[in-house]
Amino acid sequence: EPEVTQTPSHQVTQMGQEVILRCVPISNHLYFYWYRQILGQKVEFLVSFYNNEISEKSEIFDDQFSVERPDGSNFTLKIRSTKLEDSAMYFCASGSAGTQNTEAFFGQGTRLTVV
Amino acid sequence: DAKTTQPPSMDCAEGRAANLPCNHSTISGNEYVYWYRQIHSQGPQYIIHGLKNNETNEMASLIITEDRKSSTLILPHATLRDTAVYYCIVRWYTGTASKLTFGTGTRLQVML
Numbered sequence: 001e002p003e004v005t006q007t008p009s010h011q012v013t014q015m016g017q018e019v020i021l022r023c024v025p026i027s028n029h030l031y032f033y034w035y036r037q038i039l040g041q042k043v044e045f046l047v048s049f050y051n052n053e054i055s056e057k058s059e060i061f062d063d064q065f066s067v068e069r070p071d072g073s074n075f076t077l078k079i080r081s082t083k084l085e086d087s088a089m090y091f092c093a094s095g096s097a098g099t100q101n102t103e104a105f106f107g108q109g110t111r112l113t114v115v
Numbered sequence: 116d117a118k119t120t121q122p123p124s125m126d127c128a129e130g131r132a133a134n135l136p137c138n139h140s141t142i143s144g145n146e147y148v149y150w151y152r153q154i155h156s157q158g159p160q161y162i163i164h165g166l167k168n169n170e171t172n173e174m175a176s177l178i179i180t181e182d183r184k185s186s187t188l189i190l191p192h193a194t195l196r197d198t199a200v201y202y203c204i205v206r207w208y209t210g211t212a213s214k215l216t217f218g219t220g221t222r223l224q225v226m227l
Contacts, residue, residue, distance in 0.1 A: 004158075033214065043159060043202075043217040056214055091158045103149065104215060106158030 002026045004107035006092050012113045013082050021077045021110045023092030031095040032075045033104060034067065036060070036088040043091070049075065082114045119203045124222040127197075133190040135221050137203030140184040146207050148179060149215065150188045152199040159202065159217070162188065193225045 005024045013019045025032050034046040047057040049067055066078045075094075079086055089111050095104040120138040127133040139148065149164040163170055163177045165186075170177040176189040190197055202220040207213050 035215075035217075037156070042219060043153070043215075045214040045216065048214055058214075089156055093158075103161045103164055105161060108158045109156070111156075 004092055004094055004105055006090075006107035006110050008110060009108070010111045010113070012115060015084060015114055016081050019079050019082055019112065021079075021090050021092075021112070023075045023077075023094075023107055024073055025075055025092065025094030026096075026105060027073070029094035029096050029105075031055075031104070032067075032069070033093040033095075034077045035091045035093065035106075037091065037109075038085075038088045046077075079112075082112075084114050087112055087114045119205055119218055121201075121203050121218065121221045123219065124224070126224050126226055127190075127193045129194055129225050129227055130192055133188075133193040133197065133223055133225070135188040135190075135201050135203075135223065136185065137188070138185045139203070139205045142183050142205050143207075146205045148177065148183075148186050149204040149206050150175070150177065151202045151204065151215070151217075152197075153202070153220070154196075154199040159215075162201075164206075193223075195225050195227070197223065198225045199223060 007022045032049040035043050037043045045058050047061045048055045064080045068076050089109040091106050091109045093104040093106045147164050147166050150162040151159040153159045163172055163175050165177045165179055179186045200220040200222050202217050204215050
């Protein structure tokens with residue numbers, strides 16, 4: 001069964017460093033998302049991406065964050081200068097287009113720890 | 116997106132049906148009801164979604180009331196592996212895939 005894969009599974013970085021989280025969405029999907037979950041809190045939407053541009057973003061997704069689809073398979077989230085409060089699980093998701101098949105499928109996440 | 120209300124926790128005996136309720140009284144005509152679950156800290160897992168008709172798949176059944184103000188997710192024979200947080204999400208469908216807004220969900224504990 002096709003799945004969304006994320007790498008690395010765990011990333012430790014020093015405060016102020018740049019980090020790139022990588023995702024390989026399901027191959028025929030057209031919509032891509034990043035969500036995050038701070039330990040013990042809700043899953044929060046960060047950004048959605050379609051047709052090579054951001055279609056929606058939340059207040060969390062400020063200038064420190066960026067997303068890119070550098071080739072036909074990868075979808076990345078970059079945090080330019082990490083802060084302690086960026087420590088969280090980051091989930092990538094992808095979805096297909098169509099009248100019914102609009103569910104989003106999630107990867108297993110990258111645990112980001114900022115020290 | 117319309118707001119949803121779910122009980123914070125529920126218990127279910129293994130082998131029995133788990134019925135998870137959700138209220139979404141402000142749902143509008145083009146909003147779907149989605150159910151996801153999250154096992155421990157894994158990525159949310161899609162279960163099922165529907166608009167107004169009842170739906171069934173290999174994982175679960177979704178019963179939506181006629182007025183669409185509430186729904187019930189039914190796991191027909193719960194197992195220990197179904198222990199998870201279950202999220203009921205109302206999602207506006209535009210023909211493109213909009214975001215999912217997660218609440219706090221229902222923590223289902225399946226017991227021996």
